[in-house]
Amino acid sequence: MSSVPQYLTGDKQGIKAFLDKFDVFLFDCDGVLWSGDHVFPGTVETLSLLRSRHKQIVFVTNNSTKSRADYKKKLDSLGIPASVEEIFGSSYSAAVYISRILQPPPHKRKVFVLGESGIEAELDSEGIPHLGGSDPAYRRDITPADYQAIAARDASMVDPEVGTVLVGLDHHVNYLKLALAYHYITGPNQATFLATNTDSTLPSAGALFPGAGSISAPLIMMLGGPGREPLSLGKPSQAMMDAIEGKFRFDRKRACMVGDRMNTDITFGIEGGLGGTLAVLTGVASRRDVVEGEVRPMAFVDRLSDLLAGEVE
Ligand SMILES: O=C(O)[C@H](O)[C@H](O)COP(=O)(O)O
């Protein structure tokens, strides 16, 4: 059983000592920097404190609805200084995995997407053709003709060149898309079943909503349940950690993962062999999860801006 994490809120010297241990901070976004479009008070000041101390900052989000360029716009709109180079999302992680590791053969190079434009933009950035996703042709009710065409594997409905099904948070999921995804995975296409992430919930507006995991769950059930889960390329996937380390070239022992979720963010940092992990209580995890859970961070604070107390010399 892991030890009880250090509680740093209000502990000026403890915060200073904690911050001094690290040169790199990997920041989760939803539940840490903001909740939906509400940026938590003190977030901007805390990040600029770290930058003033020459700490490297990387934004590592599982939220696949936006691309890195979209996140740059969101960070700008919330007054959070950042470069697009500092952003690493699960949709980019999945696109890189497909183009550089999975490398489907030319006749199976297309990806059927259950997700939003963030996935499509990152697949485009890696030159990967895709269908489904935000295409309005799929945002409709299934019809009797659809059943016939899908069952008959009519190429107008079931594209023979689909070799991968990629699932992320999809605010427009529906029966037709789930049916097509199932047939791509189980039919002659034998498509590879991937997910950008499998978070069960999404923290937004101070509450919890269906997460990306709830979008792939019906497919897992249709495929026979446990053992048929998709390969997930978001946190805590170490494929994502390796890609981030490869890009930013940092000493893992001098890096700290900051997150609000134990089974993604904190597990990501621990399994990645990072020097530290810090939890905040403004998102998914409760204090009890942090202090008594199976997975525990090195330290925690009530909110990110509590780190500002570390400014005192
Ligand atoms: O369902 C989801 O996709 C997640 O809740 C969301 O993406 C979490 O984003 P993160 O906290 O990693 O920024």
Ligand SMILES: [Mg+2]
């Ligand atoms: Mg989060």
